[in-house]
Amino acid sequence: MYSLSGLRNAVGAIAWFLLGMSRLANAYCECGYSVNKTSDSSFALFTDLLENDFLHTRTTNFTAVGWRPQEYNVSAKDARGPFGKQFVPENIEANPLKDPYSWAGNSDRGGDAGLQLWVRGDHSHGFVSGAEMASVRDDALYGSFRVAMRLSGSAGTCGAFFWFYNNSQEIDMEFLSKQFNSSQGVVNLVLQTPQSVKEGFDASNTSDFKVQPLPFRPDQEFHEYRFDWSPQKVSFYVDGGWLQDFTENIPSESGRMFMNHWSNGDPLWSAGPPGQDTALIVSYIKAYFNSSDTARQKDYKTRCPTVDATKVCQIPDQIVAPNPSGANGNKTAHTYFFSLDGGYAPNQTVYNTTNATRNSALRGFASSSSTFAYVPLFIALFSWAIST
CATH class of the missing domain: 2.60.120.200 (Jelly Rolls)
Incomplete structure (x- = not known):
């Protein structure tokens, strides 16, 4: 049987998770698309x-x-x-x-x-x-x-x-x-x-x-x-x-x-x-x-005033x-198409x-950069929270 404190922890974990997902969603590709990793020469x-x-x-x-x-x-x-x-x-x-x-x-x-x-x-x-x-x-x-x-x-x-x-x-x-x-x-x-x-x-x-x-x-x-x-x-x-x-x-x-x-x-x-x-x-x-x-250049500066590597999406080879x-x-x-993946083509014309x-x-591309990849993390957090 779960305790009240565990349920409160679960609610807190859910709120923390959803806030994090919101922040991540807002950051998807806002600073553009890269050939190779941003850390590569x-x-x-x-x-x-x-x-x-x-x-x-x-x-x-x-x-x-x-x-x-x-x-x-x-x-x-x-x-x-x-x-x-x-x-x-x-x-x-x-x-x-x-x-x-x-x-x-x-x-x-x-x-x-x-x-x-x-x-x-x-x-x-x-x-x-x-x-x-x-x-x-x-x-x-x-x-x-x-x-x-x-x-x-x-x-x-x-x-x-x-x-x-x-x-x-x-x-x-x-x-x-x-x-x-x-x-x-x-x-x-x-x-x-x-x-x-x-x-x-x-x-x-x-x-x-x-x-x-x-x-x-x-x-x-x-x-x-x-x-x-x-x-x-x-x-x-x-x-x-x-x-x-x-x-x-x-x-x-x-x-x-x-x-x-x-x-x-x-x-x-x-x-x-x-x-x-x-x-x-x-x-x-x-x-x-x-x-x-x-x-278009002005639009880019509006959504990405300063280039942030965490807001750059790597183009799959x-x-x-x-x-x-x-x-x-x-x-x-x-x-993979960024334009078919919701939120990954901010301020772009998509077809x-x-x-x-x-x-x-x-369904085919629940990649590491996608919200779907965080579902196991969500489950783990929820399980941890309700068990405490």
């Missing part, structure tokens, strides 16, 4: 985020989730190929999972779930129809930029994830399906610089171009491709593994993120074009960056391929897809 802090969970995004209005489909034509002459390039919004389509609680399985229209960027096989009108989208945000100045995607396996397309300010300040990860062999692939790591402009917009003739072999075919599974950009260097990664550092001609202006998938038949680059419709599929985009926008296929697909594709997805995300 390679620590980098970013104030803003943009996260998209395309496995669960069901929309035709992509601007509403932070991305603007592009619509324009480039003549064959200007595209430097036998065909022109044509980008139309209709070539960007959402294909989410049918089950909003799952992270793998059947999609609405069949095939791999995710955002589809199509290159069309009919180019009888002299243009190859492809897809491109740009982030609504144009204020990204340094950051960590990540995409999980499966490339097209049809020979003759180029798929790219990149940041862009202008033709002499651009950071690219580009994939040419013609470079995939039976077991391996390649990613082209590129900085477009004033030197590449002088070379006729051909970065391959500069030091800021690396052809990086990959130990897998990018068209067979989803992998995370990432670049971290600081004033000193641009570092490239795949599934959390470091590939290359570029330390010269580092961009210094703010700009937008882009995704595209295209072909113009140029045998020196995209090759092709493909004879049938083919898609690049994106399962997520995650970006953590500093903003050049004065209003994706160290395995976030692939939804296979026996463990529901686990490997289930990656929660459904409550089901959010609940599923929280």
Whole structure:
């Protein structure tokens, strides 16, 4: 039988616990997001985020989730190929999972779930129809930029994830399906610089171009491709593994993120074009960056007047391929989103897809920084209090 003093202690323990949780909740990520621990020498802090969970995004209005489909034509002459390039919004389509609680399985229209960027096989009108989208945000100045995607396996397309300010300040990860062999692939790591402009917009003739072999075919599974950009260097990664550092001609202006998938038949680059419709599929985009926008900078100073390491959230490294296929697909594709975890995206624009997805995300990620991790502590305190 419990004593009155024990019950009083229990009430006191509960009040102390809830007050502590309130303080912790108020401190979640207020001072931003970090690559590596704040105690590490390679620590980098970013104030803003943009996260998209395309496995669960069901929309035709992509601007509403932070991305603007592009619509324009480039003549064959200007595209430097036998065909022109044509980008139309209709070539960007959402294909989410049918089950909003799952992270793998059947999609609405069949095939791999995710955002589809199509290159069309009919180019009888002299243009190859492809897809491109740009982030609504144009204020990204340094950051960590990540995409999980499966490339097209049809020979003759180029798929790219990149940041862009202008033709002499651009950071690219580009994939040419013609470079995939039976077991391996390649990613082209590129900085477009004033030197590449002088070379006729051909970065391959500069030091800021690396052809990086990959130990897998990018068209067979989803992998995370990432670049971290600081004033000193641009570092490239795949599934959390470091590939290359570029330390010269580092961009210094703010700009937008882009995704595209295209072909113009140029045998020196995209090759092709493909004879049938083919898609690049994106399962997520995650970006953590500093903003050049004065209003966003003011917002940050309001919620974080002085940087406090206890109010900085470390960005999890994706160290395995976030692939939804296979026996463990529901686990490997289930990656962490701050914006799906209540309270971890203070004063950020977030694109929660459904409550089901959010609940599923929280079930899978009761991490050490989450309130759920403190439940055992609460139980222990309550048991101690009522036993005294």
